[in-house]
Amino acid sequence: MPDIDPLTTVWSDDEVAVMHAMRDWAVTFDELQRHLSSWIGLPGSDANALGQIVWADQAGEPLSPAQLARRIGMTSGATSVLLDRLEGAGHVTRHRESADRRRVTLRPTESARAESGRFLAFSGAEIAATVRDTDPEETRVVLAFLRRMTDAAASANGRLQAR
Template identity: 45%
Template sequence: MGGGTAREDLVALLQDYAGEAELLGQAFAGRHGLHPTDLHALLAVMRADAAGEPLTPGLLGSRLGLSTGATTALVDRLERAGHVRRTRESADRRRVTLHQAENAARVGGAFFGPLGHRMDAALADFDEAELTAAARFLTRMNALVADYRADLAAENPAS
């Protein structure tokens, strides 16, 4: 591929993918009047909804490394734009959880749907064992990056 070892090529490809994904996220955010952080927040809300896991504003802020005030402003922006809705738990009315609003699914599907079709076509070229290995690798890399980010935040809480 790139002329290095398989490991070097894989690391370079992973960096390229991360950069392309970030640029695509910025394009989506710019097209819909969002800040790139808003997109990361929206993706976190969508993932939590899909997994059936409650996501509070506090947990969202923690995942994104934001202060309470910044998280409130972010959730307010997403709610005003019709991407997120707040709900109160029936048992504890003080507890607010965040959920994807219909507008988020509509605009996200319109923007990312064609890419999803292209990815599905590309994934069809791989057998189950290859996909399982790729999923295991990406799961490990995501965990390592998240752990490293948490370590950095613990070293310098102001960042």
């Protein structure tokens, strides 16, 4: 852990602006999540979980229930109840795809994929255009910075979890 006290460090105007911009992105992204919830007709926690399941599936890295629980900040029991609701509503299926039949993976149904796609097509145009219009070198710099920030936040989360 670096020896820096975020409360007593003197920050430059640009460093403060970066932190504010990241906060603004997080708040705005959270609002998009709430719109997804309304769009799909699910409670916020269910829509968040479904989004995580869809994104992981699209990345070719389907989640287990335990991984989902960590991502959405719920206990395994609460996540199991949530998954029962999503499965009952026809949004998610549980699969045993591994040689280890105890390992369960979560997959969105075709209808959930399609509805998520419709939402993204409607809501994501400005974000997609911004990403496409960004200079490739700027994209690489931003990506490297965001990866470091994600690693730093994950480290802090691990330290807090161990506390």
